[in-house]
Amino acid sequence: MSTIDAAPVALIVHAHPEPHSFSTAQMATAAQALRDAGYQVDVLDLYADAWAPTLAREEFAPVEGHFKPQAEQMRAVRNGTLDAAVRAHLDRLLAADLLVLSFPMWWFSLPAILKGWVDRVFVMGGVFGGDYGLFGDAALVGKRAMLLFTTGGSSESFRSGGALGSMDDFLFHIHRGMLEFVGFQVIGPVVTYGPARMTDQERTAALDTVRESVALIAADSRAIVL
Ligand SMILES: Cc1cc2nc3c(=O)[nH]c(=O)nc-3n(C[C@H](O)[C@H](O)[C@H](O)COP(=O)(O)OP(=O)(O)OC[C@H]3O[C@@H](n4cnc5c(N)ncnc54)[C@H](O)[C@@H]3O)c2cc1C
Known part of the structure; x- marks a missing residue:
């Protein structure tokens, strides 16, 4: 928690281009489950906000010669010249006790x-590197993070030896390479497999499962580390 008395903060960063998608309904269900558990929920809807995803030279103070993105991120943190949108999102990230992608x-x-x-918000010098280290020495140690997502493939196809391959293998680069890298303790993901091939009744049941899974996570102060 950010302070002893304040409600814990969950930052949900949502990325689906369709407001009526199952993924968006799943996000709204998770947000409500977190609110019901006493979380203050902050939602960043990247498509609705028309978030610009490319880390570009132009977002930094004029760079002469060879552009080194991470060196520029460090310089911008040090000089207080981070791009305003990046700074605002970084502050929301730093304020969160739980990050949900x-x-x-x-x-x-x-x-x-x-x-x-x-790419743009996990800033070198802001969440790792500079005054921070990596993993256990990075800025977001003591906070939790989790993935909330949908798939096209079935749960069977994502089992070890399944037609697509093990889900754990696909998620490793996100869990280890992004979330743990900046210090988060990773909670096991909440996944709805193949919502497009479900009946309406099955989708309603799937949202109930999401609600229950997120409520358990919210109630559990211990992170379930993969
Ligand atoms: C570029 C691209 C790459 C992809 N790569 C992969 C991949 O690598 N692996 C993989 O497994 N899949 C992949 N897919 C498939 C993708 O993961 C699935 O299509 C997606 O996860 C399905 O979720 P959705 O939210 O988009 O479903 P939607 O199609 O938006 O929703 C499914 C159904 O749920 C209904 N619905 C919406 N809200 C509710 C509600 N509240 N209650 C009940 N029903 C509701 C919708 O009306 C719709 O009928 C890829 C798709 C794309 C476009």
């Missing part, structure tokens, strides 16, 4: 707009 699985990973959020 909400998305449909695209190419066995995050949609580009969400990967671009990580």
Whole structure:
């Protein structure tokens, strides 16, 4: 928790281009479950906000010669010249006790707009590197993070030895390479497999499962580390 008396804060970063998608309904269900458990919920809807996902030279103070993105991030943190949108999102990230990345699985990973959020907001010098180290010495130690997502493939196809391959293998680069890298303790993901092939009744039941899973996570002060 941020302070002894304040409600814990959950930041949900959501990436789906369709407001009436199952993924968006799943995100709204999770948000309500967190509120019901006493969390203050902050939602960043990247498509609705038209988040610009590319880490570009132009977002930094004029760079002469060879552009080194991480060196520029360090310089911008040091000089207080981070891009205003990045600074605002970084502050919301730093204020959160729980980070939820909400998305449909695209190419066995995050949609580009969400990967671009990580590229720009997991700033070197702001959440790792500089005054911080990596993993256990990074800025977000003591906070939890989790993935909330949907797939096209079935749960069977994502089992070890299944047609697509083990889900754990696909998620490793996000869990270890992004979330743990900046200090988060990773909670096991909440996944709805193949909502497009479900009946309405099955989708309603799936949202109930999401609600129950997120309520358990919210109630559990111990992180379930993968
Ligand atoms: C570029 C791209 C790459 C992809 N790569 C992969 C991949 O690598 N692996 C993989 O497994 N899949 C992949 N997919 C498929 C993708 O993961 C699924 O299509 C997606 O996760 C399904 O979730 P959705 O929210 O988009 O579903 P939607 O199609 O939005 O929703 C499914 C159904 O749920 C209904 N619904 C919406 N809200 C509710 C509600 N409140 N209650 C009940 N029903 C509701 C909708 O009306 C719809 O009928 C890819 C898709 C794309 C576009």
